Amino acid sequence: MVLGLGLGAAAGAIFKASAGSKAAVTAGAAAVGASKLGIAIAGAIKIATTIIGVSKLAILPFLIAAIAYYNYDLFDPENRPFNVPEVSLAYDFIIVGGGSAGCVLASRLSEVPHWRILLLEAGGQETEISDVPLLSLYLHKSKLDWKYRTQPQNTACQAMKDRRCCWTRGKVIGGSSVLNTMLYIRGNRRDFDQWASFGNPGWGYEDILPYFRKSEDQRNPYLARNKRYHGTGGLWTVQDSPYNTPLGPAFLQAGEEMGYDIVDVNGEQQTGFAFYQFNMRRGSRASTSKSFLRPARLRKNLDVAMFAHVTKVLTHPETKRAIGVQFIRDGSLQTVYATREVILSAGAISTPHLMMLSGIGPADELQRVGIPLVQHLPGVGQNLQDHIAVGGIAFLIDYPISIVMKRMVNINTALRYAITEDGPLTSSVGLEAVAFINTKYANASDDWPDMSFMMTSASVMSDGGSQVKTAHGLSDEFYQEVYSEVNDRDVFGIFPMMLRPKSRGFIKLASKNPLRYPLLYHNYLTHPDDVNVLREGVKTAVAMGETQALKRFGARFWSKPLPNCKHLPQFTDEYWDCAIRQYTMTIYHMSGTAKMGPPSDPWAVVDPQLRVYGVPGLRVIDASIMPTITNGNIHAPVVMIAEKGADMIKELWLSSTQWRTKRARSDLEPICNVTEVAENTLKDGSTGS
Numbered sequence: 001m002v003l004g005l006g007l008g009a010a011a012g013a014i015f016k017a018s019a020g021s022k023a024a025v026t027a028g029a030a031a032v033g034a035s036k037l038g039i040a041i042a043g044a045i046k047i048a049t050t051i052i053g054v055s056k057l058a059i060l061p062f063l064i065a066a067i068a069y070y071n072y073d074l075f076d077p078e079n080r081p082f083n084v085p086e087v088s089l090a091y092d093f094i095i096v097g098g099g100s101a102g103c104v105l106a107s108r109l110s111e112v113p114h115w116r117i118l119l120l121e122a123g124g125q126e127t128e129i130s131d132v133p134l135l136s137l138y139l140h141k142s143k144l145d146w147k148y149r150t151q152p153q154n155t156a157c158q159a160m161k162d163r164r165c166c167w168t169r170g171k172v173i174g175g176s177s178v179l180n181t182m183l184y185i186r187g188n189r190r191d192f193d194q195w196a197s198f199g200n201p202g203w204g205y206e207d208i209l210p211y212f213r214k215s216e217d218q219r220n221p222y223l224a225r226n227k228r229y230h231g232t233g234g235l236w237t238v239q240d241s242p243y244n245t246p247l248g249p250a251f252l253q254a255g256e257e258m259g260y261d262i263v264d265v266n267g268e269q270q271t272g273f274a275f276y277q278f279n280m281r282r283g284s285r286a287s288t289s290k291s292f293l294r295p296a297r298l299r300k301n302l303d304v305a306m307f308a309h310v311t312k313v314l315t316h317p318e319t320k321r322a323i324g325v326q327f328i329r330d331g332s333l334q335t336v337y338a339t340r341e342v343i344l345s346a347g348a349i350s351t352p353h354l355m356m357l358s359g360i361g362p363a364d365e366l367q368r369v370g371i372p373l374v375q376h377l378p379g380v381g382q383n384l385q386d387h388i389a390v391g392g393i394a395f396l397i398d399y400p401i402s403i404v405m406k407r408m409v410n411i412n413t414a415l416r417y418a419i420t421e422d423g424p425l426t427s428s429v430g431l432e433a434v435a436f437i438n439t440k441y442a443n444a445s446d447d448w449p450d451m452s453f454m455m456t457s458a459s460v461m462s463d464g465g466s467q468v469k470t471a472h473g474l475s476d477e478f479y480q481e482v483y484s485e486v487n488d489r490d491v492f493g494i495f496p497m498m499l500r501p502k503s504r505g506f507i508k509l510a511s512k513n514p515l516r517y518p519l520l521y522h523n524y525l526t527h528p529d530d531v532n533v534l535r536e537g538v539k540t541a542v543a544m545g546e547t548q549a550l551k552r553f554g555a556r557f558w559s560k561p562l563p564n565c566k567h568l569p570q571f572t573d574e575y576w577d578c579a580i581r582q583y584t585m586t587i588y589h590m591s592g593t594a595k596m597g598p599p600s601d602p603w604a605v606v607d608p609q610l611r612v613y614g615v616p617g618l619r620v621i622d623a624s625i626m627p628t629i630t631n632g633n634i635h636a637p638v639v640m641i642a643e644k645g646a647d648m649i650k651e652l653w654l655s656s657t658q659w660r661t662k663r664a665r666s667d668l669e670p671i672c673n674v675t676e677v678a679e680n681t682l683k684d685g686s687t688g689s
């Protein structure tokens, strides 16, 4: 029906809608004129529908028209970052990858007015749709996603097409923070104390806690009162979801029934149940691009170049110093130089990939594909860690209260989202509450739980087998047999997520062609302890459906036997051991592929200052540096790493004698002479393929 209205009519309908709540918008609209506004709305609709595909969601044009009208860009004080058409010959710092970490770095480093910063990002701008929390699953497999798939393996993801897990990654300014579900979880103090104990001074919990507080703008006054753990006034908003179903409080009551406390999971004690804290601002996504980069967009010393695919880090042939990068943009191979540092923030897949393409990595692996060795570092691409959960653990209920997409996405909810910034569209795909609990394999007195429950007022069948199934890459046969008969029914779901996996995957090169994706080996559930913990997690999740708090809604576990496990008696350990290998769900927390460690650790790729061993002038600052994955969703720790990384860079360059001496001569003079470096590099052929 909405599509039938057509673009003009949809926009027209919006113009007629009551405009009262945003005075500034109304006043501004008069000044700009309806025709310009109409053009802008049409433009927004075109961009967003091209990216997502209009056939997927009939409401899309109307929703975008509403958002574009009520949040009209011209009046947004924090508009999108500029995309420079050309980059200069050289910058002080080049940041590769404008994702979660890259945007934080660009913002923090450009605070130093005499530094020139370049941020190179392979993707383009965010869209109106990527702002809408309920619709994030529509971004998977869209143009904003790199669409990685792992190599087929027998240990997990057996229910997926070709037995390959889908590893969604953001290809857009803001990176995976534009596609994620915005859950704000810092992890456990023991994670960081363990990092320090591995030989990484400065990374203990008390060292890193100030960096969590620094970025945070906690909008829940009750949580914000606790100033030891929470910050206010930072660039990154953390708020409660504006929309919860009655299932949200029921999850917490169920937790109490099970003997757990209601806690602030980012505070003193992690073990317990809580409502999620979200990186949202006024009900919309607070990506790192929006939160960190937009406030810096007018800085003269910061250039952001989008659609720039970096293919190689250039190193000096004698000193091995990183001196610049090559990238493909507008169909041509370009070179740009860094006079101080190149920083890799391309994420846990692309960062090790780029290192190997540049000759930095395991010598035998580079030799295999014919890349000349610059620095042998066996740990590059190894130590790959991720959090996995079991998908499809769903409970039918008797009341029409859960997130059923058909019911939730309509003109009313679109207007509610655009005008009052709340309603079902502000729900992050139904995620309402979180639990950190102990299976029998954890020591409960440690407050270092080994299992997290992500509790949702929806599940895989809540959109009738369309987008969730596609996002997770489930095969048609599997979905059809297990879930199709409960399409669009009211349900809730629990994703039991194993927190400290012992299995380790790896990444290797498919070829020396930089545009070919690397080969990804997840190795999920190859360690028997992981199987034990995940199995116990599933059993506890199923048992949780038996609590009074959830039984009140008529909760009953959807126990259709899984195709490959039918031969095993249901509810036995053998059955669960089979089941967890079917609908194995990544929580998209790839990390650890360029791990931080002391020089004595042969697998360490970066030192505790995040500098790459053996390659001066090159740092890695993103999820790759985690020695071990943190105990919870990892986005907040990635932002913390970037905040700390930026400070370490400032400490080095703003305090070093070298810098001060140079600075005395001229504030703008770089450490090395760009033209000289460029000429030498070209002469010795380092810029070649």
Ligand SMILES: Cc1cc2nc3c(=O)[nH]c(=O)nc-3n(C[C@H](O)[C@H](O)[C@H](O)COP(=O)(O)OP(=O)(O)OC[C@H]3O[C@@H](n4cnc5c(N)ncnc54)[C@H](O)[C@@H]3O)c2cc1C
Binding pocket: 096, 097, 098, 099, 100, 101, 102, 120, 121, 122, 123, 168, 169, 170, 171, 172, 173, 174, 175, 176, 177, 179, 180, 181, 182, 183, 184, 185, 308, 309, 310, 311, 345, 346, 347, 348, 350, 351, 354, 587, 588, 589, 590, 622, 623, 624, 632, 633, 634, 635, 636, 638
């Ligand atoms: C679907 C999804 C849901 C998630 N949900 C949550 C959640 O709710 N809570 C949570 O804590 N965590 C969540 N995560 C994880 C979290 O978002 C990521 O761990 C985090 O964003 C990683 O940050 P990063 O900076 O390491 O990488 P990214 O944010 O992925 O940034 C890497 C950037 O580099 C760019 N890039 C890559 N290669 C190149 C190249 N060759 N040239 C130029 N640019 C390049 C990419 O396009 C991207 O913008 C989720 C992730 C996904 C994908």
